[in-house]
Amino acid sequence: xxxxxxxxxxxxxxxxxxxxxxxxxxxxxxxxxxxxxxxxxxxxxxxxxxxxxxxxxxxxxxxxxxxxxxxxxxxxxxxxxxxxxxxxxxxxxxxxxxxxxxxxxxxxxxxxxxxxxxxxxxxxxxxxxxxxxxxxxxxxxxxxxxxxxxxxxxxxxxxx
Numbered sequence: 001x002x003x004x005x006x007x008x009x010x011x012x013x014x015x016x017x018x019x020x021x022x023x024x025x026x027x028x029x030x031x032x033x034x035x036x037x038x039x040x041x042x043x044x045x046x047x048x049x050x051x052x053x054x055x056x057x058x059x060x061x062x063x064x065x066x067x068x069x070x071x072x073x074x075x076x077x078x079x080x081x082x083x084x085x086x087x088x089x090x091x092x093x094x095x096x097x098x099x100x101x102x103x104x105x106x107x108x109x110x111x112x113x114x115x116x117x118x119x120x121x122x123x124x125x126x127x128x129x130x131x132x133x134x135x136x137x138x139x140x141x142x143x144x145x146x147x148x149x150x151x152x153x154x155x156x157x158x159x160x
Contacts, residue, residue: 041123043123043126043141044126044137045141046112046141047143048144048150048151051112052151054112055154060107060109060110061109062104062109062112063080063081063111063114064097064100064104064112064113065077066083066085066114066122066125067114068086069082069084071146072158075146075152075157076114076155077155080114081100083097086115086121087120088121088124088125094124097128098132101129101132101134104134105134109138111134111138111140112140112142113126113129113141113142114145115141117145117147117148118142118144118145118148126139
């Protein structure tokens with residue numbers, strides 16, 4: 001069988017000592033790099049492609065949108081919980097998140113935080129929800145926020 005395997009491989013590709021181990025190590029490093037990206041800086045992120053898939057499959061998620069009212073009206077996700085808490089720096093802004101805490105605490109679904117760019121406001125929201133008892137494993141930040149969202153057709157607008 002070993003000869004058969006070597007015959008099917010490219011010329012000498014697996015015959016070199018340590019080449020198999022080298023490829024396994026490379027694959028392992030790539031996988032670990034992806035895990036690090038998903039938890040960059042101690043926060044859980046969801047990539048736009050993954051979030052799009054969650055939306056398409058109807059995954060049970062709570063979308064906490066912290067955009068300011070004007071931006072929320074222009075574009076948000078259907079079913080998003082509007083908080084208008086951005087930039088989530090002051091006590092008043094953080095208090096705006098309290099109106100969704102009961103709903104988030106009562107459920108066990110994942111929580112996706114949407115902010116303008118997926119930066120400081122989203123991290124402040126993440127930290128606040130975590131401090132209020134929402135399991136960190138459930139909280140995700142939409143990477144690059146609404147401004148980096150490439151699938152505009154999946155957002156809705158509202159007029160107030």
